[in-house]
Amino acid sequence: MRLLRVELRRLFSRRVVLLLIAAAFVVPLLMLIAVAQTAEPISAEELAQAEAVYAEQLAVWEETGEEQIAQCEADEEREREATGQDVDWGCEGITAPELEWFLRPVPTFAENVTAMLDPLSALLLAIGLVVGATFTAAEFATGSVGMWLTFEPRRVRVYATKLLAPALVVAAVAAVSAAMFVAGDWTLFNRAGLAAGTTTATWTAVGWMVLRIGGLGLLAALGGAALGFLVRHTAGVLGIAVGYAVVELVVRGLVTASPPWLISTNVAGWVRHGTTYYLETCAPDGAGGVLCEVADRAVSFGHSALYLLALTAVVVAVGTLAFSRRDVR
Structure with missing residues (x-):
């Protein structure tokens, strides 16, 4: 706990981290400005x-x-x-x-809030990844890791606290940011008389969605911090993220059965408590042509949760191994 408190203070002393946390609260406000134009009854x-x-x-x-x-x-x-x-x-x-x-489509609160939490969760994931990466990678860039190990030579303890500090902070920030958007969204729709039919089941589903977004932020920060230990440069971590996004885009277009094994699909399945994707299957029609059908395929929340937890665990484990054995300068 003593090491964790120190790492939390070091985390909040970094200006870039504070700017990213501020962005996590500013973006929902900007989204609510756009929602204000949607949550208006037909004149x-x-x-x-x-x-x-x-x-x-x-x-x-x-x-x-x-x-x-x-x-x-x-x-x-x-x-x-x-x-x-x-x-x-x-x-x-x-x-x-x-x-x-x-007539202009006027969504209900339940329809709008779930649709808008999707892009917000993607943004919070990116913020969590960058916060974790910049916090640990900067330690190598400045050489402070080597100095820190002279005070606390047990590397696994150092590694654990440096991952846990950004993970806890990002998880709290992501959950509060999502909750803040939900509160603002409900206020706008309630003022327009479009939230009257909101049921207890809807509130329960939205509440769990907010908590899952907080958990997503935690996993993103853990993964980003572990990658920071592996790559030792924030730009390197960002390069990996961008490179993967490009590769995923290509794979999704070339391999129709790939969506269940892509990160973006499983992030959606985590946030939405399950998701679907389109799968096109083609077969000869018996007349010399090809008949293609497009159908929905489901990805369960359990599949997405296991996928993301396993992926994060692998990255964290590889980071632990690398930090335990590599030289620190």
Whole structure:
């Protein structure tokens, strides 16, 4: 505990860490400014404009609707005869326009808060990674690690406290930042009368989501701090992160079955308590062509939690081994 208190003081003495923590609280405020424009009920002027456009489109439909459906069915049949395949152009979906099509979508609090916590969690993950990396990598850049080991030669204890300090701070900052956004989001939607239907189940789900974001920040800081010990340069850690993002983008595009094993998918599964991805499967159709189908595939929270915990444990373990055996200058 004594070593941990020292590391916490050293962490808060770094200006870049304070700036990153400040960013973790400023960004939710900026997001709430954008939400304020969304959390507004439809005004009388917007309703009148939508009704005018709706009346015009309805008149067109009444005049040409049957002709549009007939033309679609004829083209569909012609394509079916030309290709010999079962073609479905969704002609039954051609229906009369509805007023809701021309109105600005107004989400509820439950819909908006979960959608907005996704990008916020990604930002907090990045902040946690950088806080952990810059805290430990800077120790090697300044040579303070070698000096610190003259006071506390037990390297595993030093390593553990240098990882634990940023992890605890980032976990608290991430959870508070997410909770602050939730409180502001609810205030804006409640003021607009769009939060009245919020249920206990919704609040429970949002509360757990906030806690999981805090846990995500903890894992990110642990991983970043361990990588700082391995690479010994903050820029090196950032290079690894950017390089992985590029590789993941390429792999996702080339290997359709890869999403369950990518970090971004499992981060989403952690934050959302499970997620889905699209998987395209293609097979010969028996007529010389290829028939492809796209279906949803689920990634459970258990899978994502195990994946992220295992990944973090491996990085931390490798960092422990490297710090225990490598020379420190």
